[in-house]
Amino acid sequence: MPELPEVETIKRGLTGFIKGARIKRVTVLCEKSFIGPKEVVLDQKIKDIRRRGKALLIDLENGITMMIHLRMTGQLIYRNADAKSDDDNFAGGHPTDSFFTELPNKQTRVIFELDGGTLYFNDQRKFGFVKLIETGEVENDKFIKTLAKEPWDLTVEEFKENLMHHKSAPIKATILDQKVIAGVGNIYADESLFYAKVHPNRLTGSLTDAEIEKLLEGARKTMQASIDSGGSTMKTYVKADGTKGDYLRLFAKVFRREGEPCTECGTEIIKIRVAGRGTHVCPKCQKELK
DNA sequence: CTAGGATCCTGTCAGC
DNA sequence: TGCTGACAGGATCCTA
Numbered sequence: 434m435p436e437l438p439e440v441e442t443i444k445r446g447l448t449g450f451i452k453g454a455r456i457k458r459v460t461v462l463c464e465k466s467f468i469g470p471k472e473v474v475l476d477q478k479i480k481d482i483r484r485r486g487k488a489l490l491i492d493l494e495n496g497i498t499m500m501i502h503l504r505m506t507g508q509l510i511y512r513n514a515d516a517k518s519d520d521d522n523f524a525g526g527h528p529t530d531s532f533f534t535e536l537p538n539k540q541t542r543v544i545f546e547l548d549g550g551t552l553y554f555n556d557q558r559k560f561g562f563v564k565l566i567e568t569g570e571v572e573n574d575k576f577i578k579t580l581a582k583e584p585w586d587l588t589v590e591e592f593k594e595n596l597m598h599h600k601s602a603p604i605k606a607t608i609l610d611q612k613v614i615a616g617v618g619n620i621y622a623d624e625s626l627f628y629a630k631v632h633p634n635r636l637t638g639s640l641t642d643a644e645i646e647k648l649l650e651g652a653r654k655t656m657q658a659s660i661d662s663g664g665s666t667m668k669t670y671v672k673a674d675g676t677k678g679d680y681l682r683l684f685a686k687v688f689r690r691e692g693e694p695c696t697e698c699g700t701e702i703i704k705i706r707v708a709g710r711g712t713h714v715c716p717k718c719q720k721e722l723k
Numbered sequence: 724c725t726a727g728g729a730t731c732c733t734g735t736c737a738g739c
Numbered sequence: 740t741g742c743t744g745a746c747a748g749g750a751t752c753c754t755a
């Protein structure tokens with residue numbers, strides 16, 4: 434999925450279009466993608482859009498919140514009823530051609546018809562979902578409740594304490610745990626570790642205080658850089674000449690750059706497997722043993 | 724309690 | 740061309 438910066442980008446992009454809009458109709462095309470009785474969101478006005486970690490929270494007037502988690506392949510696409518240009522539409526999340534092609538399509542799971550346009554929840558693998566929760570109960574939701582603080586709110590001391598519950602696991606597996614730091618996924622795990630010059634296979638307990646501090650700084654900086662570059666949206670998906678762009682190239686130094694020279698030392702970036710996930714490292718900048 | 728692997732799904736791509 | 744297995748920007752459940 435869509436990690437913290439992508440969800441933040443969606444939050445920002447969608448707010449201007451759907452905040453204040455009323456939900457006229459909901460069509461659920463895949464039962465497991467929508468948890469809760471859809472009737473309760475009908476005719477409700479969208480009061481606010483928030484984010485916690487990788488979860489998007491859409492608060493409705495009647496005290497119900499739609500929690501949307503995009504997991505691996507979710508995307509949210511808004512099509513304005515009277516769009517005159519691409520600027521009147523918005524798309525974010527897992528980048529695919531669906532950002533532009535006709536909707537609904539095979540991957541559309543839920544359709545929200547609003548009074549200004551239509552919001553499509555697409556998800557190829559059906560891991561993502563829309564879930565209805567009472568707004569006052571969001572903090573008690575199982576996922577939200579155990580979620581660690583946002584990277585910018587987490588102190589180095591808290592980060593270290595959370596890390597040290599997993600002393601003998603590889604550091605990459607540990608920072609992917611949402612109870613340790615919120616919002617980090619496979620991209621930003623690799624980018625943060627490269628920033629801190631720490632090999633993903635190092636055992637968590639072997640990190641020095643200086644490395645831990647650098648790792649938190651790396652998570653903050655790489656995610657902020659992605660948010661600043663606009664995340665994965667329709668704008669970054671297609672370049673000015675119409676060919677496909679890759680928003681990762683705007684900020685990623687190792688992710689999906691295997692075979693390319695390291696920006697720091699020129700050594701070839703390699704792809705390995707850590708904690709069951711594809712992992713990108715510079716073998717010179719990130720030493721395995723220390 | 725933690726660590727690690729299987730699992731939920733669909734689609735694509737490499738290799739035979 | 741067709742088949743097969745691996746893999747994919749996530750999180751949970753199960754077992755040891």
